Amino acid sequence: MSEMLVRFWGTRGSLPIALTAPQVQAKVAQALLAASGRRFANLEQASAYAAGLPFHVAGTFGGHSSCVEIELAPPGAGPHDYVICDLGSGARPFGGKVLAHHGAATPNTFHVFMSHVHWDHIMGFPLFTPAYIPGNVIRIYGCHRNLEEAFRAQHGAPCFPVDFSQLAARIEFVTLNPGEKVEIAGLSVLPKLQIHAGESYGYRFERNGKVFVYSTDSEHKLDDPDVTEGFVEFFCDADLVAFDAMYSFADAISVKEDWGHSSNVVGVELCQLANAKRLALFHHEPIHDDARIATIEAETRRFEEITRVGGTPLEVFSAYDGLEVEL
Amino acid sequence: MDLRPRRQGDVIVLGPAGRVDHLNSDEFLTAVEPHLAQCEAGGPALLFDLSAVEYMSSSGLRVLMLAAKQAKPRGGRVAVAAPQALVAEVLEISRFNLVFPIHASVDEGLRALSATP
Numbered sequence: 001m002s003e004m005l006v007r008f009w010g011t012r013g014s015l016p017i018a019l020t021a022p023q024v025q026a027k028v029a030q031a032l033l034a035a036s037g038r039r040f041a042n043l044e045q046a047s048a049y050a051a052g053l054p055f056h057v058a059g060t061f062g063g064h065s066s067c068v069e070i071e072l073a074p075p076g077a078g079p080h081d082y083v084i085c086d087l088g089s090g091a092r093p094f095g096g097k098v099l100a101h102h103g104a105a106t107p108n109t110f111h112v113f114m115s116h117v118h119w120d121h122i123m124g125f126p127l128f129t130p131a132y133i134p135g136n137v138i139r140i141y142g143c144h145r146n147l148e149e150a151f152r153a154q155h156g157a158p159c160f161p162v163d164f165s166q167l168a169a170r171i172e173f174v175t176l177n178p179g180e181k182v183e184i185a186g187l188s189v190l191p192k193l194q195i196h197a198g199e200s201y202g203y204r205f206e207r208n209g210k211v212f213v214y215s216t217d218s219e220h221k222l223d224d225p226d227v228t229e230g231f232v233e234f235f236c237d238a239d240l241v242a243f244d245a246m247y248s249f250a251d252a253i254s255v256k257e258d259w260g261h262s263s264n265v266v267g268v269e270l271c272q273l274a275n276a277k278r279l280a281l282f283h284h285e286p287i288h289d290d291a292r293i294a295t296i297e298a299e300t301r302r303f304e305e306i307t308r309v310g311g312t313p314l315e316v317f318s319a320y321d322g323l324e325v326e327l
Numbered sequence: 328m329d330l331r332p333r334r335q336g337d338v339i340v341l342g343p344a345g346r347v348d349h350l351n352s353d354e355f356l357t358a359v360e361p362h363l364a365q366c367e368a369g370g371p372a373l374l375f376d377l378s379a380v381e382y383m384s385s386s387g388l389r390v391l392m393l394a395a396k397q398a399k400p401r402g403g404r405v406a407v408a409a410p411q412a413l414v415a416e417v418l419e420i421s422r423f424n425l426v427f428p429i430h431a432s433v434d435e436g437l438r439a440l441s442a443t444p
Contacts (some may be wrong), residue, residue, distance in 0.1 A: 044341065265385050
């Protein structure tokens with residue numbers, strides 16, 4: 001049994017997106033072309049064929065903004081402690097899954113670790129159903145002093161019809177200090193300051209020797225060896241790093257410098273220096289379609305292969321909404 | 328870092344060698360800076376001959392980007408030539424092929440820069 005299961009509910013950066021009709025049509029056309037005249041007797045046969053197609057043709061990386069669940073044990077019939085990172089639009093389907101499992105009568109506790117309070121990371125909360133159910137406890141952790149203010153500001157007129165004060169769940173805000181390790185919900189949690197407008201924080205989660213690092217909305221300039229070394233230590237021996245790879249490296253250090261995001265190239269280099277095992281490219285650029293993200297994934301794997309110096313290969317993949325990774 | 332600078336007409340050719348990564352990128356930048364100062368409208372163009380570079384990390388690429396960013400507003404011209412296959416792949420994956428011209432050979436780079444006003 002794994003120590004942690006990391007489940008991605010939202011992997012898109014900056015703004016949620018949805019597949020458009022022409023994009024769906026293009027996928028269907030590619031699938032038909034690849035079928036090359038073969039016949040299917042029933043839906044099962046067709047589904048089996050579809051399952052063998054490339055992911056960017058038969059599936060989608062998804063469009064929800066940042067929300068990642070860390071499952072320490074599967075929920076049972078009784079109250080459960082949930083752990084999630086960020087409350088982007090991916091929090092809505094996550095809340096739906098919780099409600100489908102427990103119904104409304106079971107009081108659950110939600111431990112939420114916030115990277116920062118930019119809109120794409122909090123926008124799912126007004127539609128997070130568990131917040132409307134009495135008995136639930138939602139404990140929101142973060143290093144920003146304005147954490148509560150940000151949540152209250154979006155939850156009420158003129159932005160939203162329901163005021164924050166009307167939420168039935170007990171909602172608590174807990175301020176953490178960067179660099180100070182805390183024990184929460186069975187996890188050792190270390191927050192770290194990152195470079196981003198208004199500041200953001202990454203989290204290193206540890207449990208029984210397994211490590212998950214959530215590092216999104218972070219610009220790694222690599223121009224200060226001490227700062228780089230700090231992140232290498234933060235990522236050290238991680239089993240999985242969810243990394244902000246929104247831009248190409250050229251864009252990240254030119255036209256989009258100081259926009260607060262990083263690249264696939266820097267993600268690989270940092271993970272290699274840190275001896276991390278798996279790199280999940282995360283916070284995908286909203287203008288990138290599935291084919292583009294698949295291309296970036298393939299290029300990043302090739303970059304890892306080119307730059308590997310001995311040791312175990314770093315496993316690289318593009319995170320998608322619904323992806324589960326066992327640690 | 329010895330870049331073996333050589334002037335060919337209106338172009339200064341700089342030739343780093345070996346691995347250029349976070350361990351020596353500061354030396355690379357220091358070596359480039361005096362030549363970069365001359366790279367402006369009416370001055371010599373800079374051509375990085377990468378034929379002897381085995382690997383260039385993001386730290387090394389950052390120096391190339393810095394050169395391009397400093398030269399361009401002043402009317403200077405910067406290009407790259409003759410990358411080995413792996414370095415060429417790194418340049419493409421990093422999308423540096425969209426930042427400045429990458430020529431297959433130094434001669435091709437010299438011709439292109441000489442032809443450009």
